[in-house]
Amino acid sequence: MTGARVPFFDRTRGDGAIEGELLAAFQRVLRSGRYILGPEVEAFEDECARALGVRHAIGVSSGSDAVLASLMALRVGPGDEIICPAYTFFATAGAIARLGAIPVFADIDPSTLLLDPASVAARLTPRTRAIVPVHLFGRCVDLGALRAVTSLPIVEDAAQAFGARDALGRAAGSIGALGCFSFFPTKNLGGFGDGGLVVTGDDALAARVRALRAHGAPEKNHHTDVGGNFRLDALQAALLRVMLPRVEAAIAARRAHARRYDSLFAGADVHLIASPPADGAATYNQYVIRVLGAGARDRLRTFLADEGIGTEIYYPVALHRQPCFASLGHDVRSFPNAEAAALETLALPIFPELEALEIEIVVEKIKVFFRSAE
Ligand SMILES: Cc1ncc(COP(=O)(O)O)c(C=O)c1O
Missing domain, CATH: 3.40.640.10 (Type I PLP-dependent aspartate aminotransferase-like (Major domain))
Structure with missing residues (x-):
């Protein structure tokens, strides 16, 4: 991309x-x-x-x-x-x-x-x-x-x-x-x-x-x-x-990006997956937000793609719903937090060389999306 x-x-x-x-x-x-x-x-x-x-x-x-x-x-x-x-x-x-x-x-803890x-x-x-x-x-x-x-x-x-x-x-x-x-x-x-x-x-x-x-x-x-x-x-x-x-410097850059996202999103109608209390505990291989409302996550992703902003979905189908594990007998109600995460989470750009201005563009466009959805 x-x-x-x-x-x-x-x-x-x-x-x-x-x-x-x-x-x-x-x-x-x-x-x-x-x-x-x-x-x-x-x-x-x-x-x-x-x-x-x-x-x-x-x-x-x-x-x-x-x-x-x-x-x-x-x-x-x-x-x-x-x-x-x-x-x-x-x-x-x-x-x-x-x-x-x-x-x-x-199941997973919905807050982490x-x-x-x-x-x-x-x-x-x-x-x-x-x-x-x-x-x-x-x-x-x-x-x-x-x-x-x-x-x-x-x-x-x-x-x-x-x-x-x-x-x-x-x-x-x-x-x-x-x-x-x-x-x-x-x-x-x-x-x-x-x-x-x-x-x-x-x-x-x-x-x-x-x-x-x-x-x-x-x-x-x-x-x-x-x-x-x-x-x-x-x-x-x-x-x-x-x-x-170079990995420590790369992680430090990711953490700085995460803090920038956090502060730019502050007060906006965006559900952040709160970072752990000690910075050292997370290395932000991904920065993931939660988008509530039926189909809203996918609509946001399409909107951002149209604006030239790349995002990813990790993971759109929870493992208990994968066809190869059908014999285990799970359904949509088995692990509700995993199910919700698969439908609602969206990963934003956070690689080390990302620029501050790019993060501002991403956040601004997300805010535009939510304002237009009101
Ligand atoms: C949580 C998790 N487990 C295992 C793997 C497998 O790693 P690899 O792609 O190197 O086989 C990955 C990589 O994508 C992963 O994210």
Whole structure:
């Protein structure tokens, strides 16, 4: 959407300025002749482990595979029930279902859009094996509150939350048994293709994830498990190593944009998803507003598109309503908060290089929309 007056997202603005460093990283890999795993991936893993304050960081092929490998490391299998939010990206539940386990959806807290511990408590059964909370839009789930309702293993889906910290200052992903990250290009730490990371403080789980990413072989040709090809490319790691030292500045820019939106919207008839009390707890992978009224969110989106302003809907269909999960027997009443979020939320442009004037244009146009709807 780079042709838009205000694009929803534009990587070229930032990446152009560091082209020389990116080309140098590419050249390093080219000259090494090592294209999968190897020293670049190991160096990137070490740098991530230090940045996140974790013992082990394991580079994998994507955030989706990070969740999959984490659940495999916990030996999740057919018939196991895994609780996850009904409102998240598909990959969270897809990883559960691919293992033959049952995604057990729980509702979200409407004020934060994050997994609601009370809903989790209501969904626990003797077959529940693990919980997968999602730090959605870069905002930390209160894992202390989740811990109060269950002592089962927690796999943090921190795909959108690299650099976010909870109220105690712990890095998202570093709190549960395992944490999963995505380096999809739109993420706060965005790569140049697919990539992901699993982190854990547990030596045995780390060894299992390392084996699982290479077809379950801790040693070549010696397969203790059936894993997959979840390896990270050396080129991706080398390019991500250029981005990693810049992630804090990118997050700071996103937070400044969020504050600007908040203040420009103050007093307007726009329902903000209030940010958490401590700024550090959210990294604004997305800035999401709620638009009340039947069809109003979609009308606003069309209006903004006509004005050349890009927006996105994360996510228009809650997971319990996806056709592939129809056999779970849910309907429109099952998880009302997830259902409402799918109908009412709209993500506005918030990438680091967005300009202050662009934010003003977006807010002004939204105000025009609401005034004309009165
Ligand atoms: C919450 C969540 N989980 C998992 C994933 C999967 O990550 P990837 O796209 O790298 O497979 C994403 C990425 O879009 C995500 O947002």
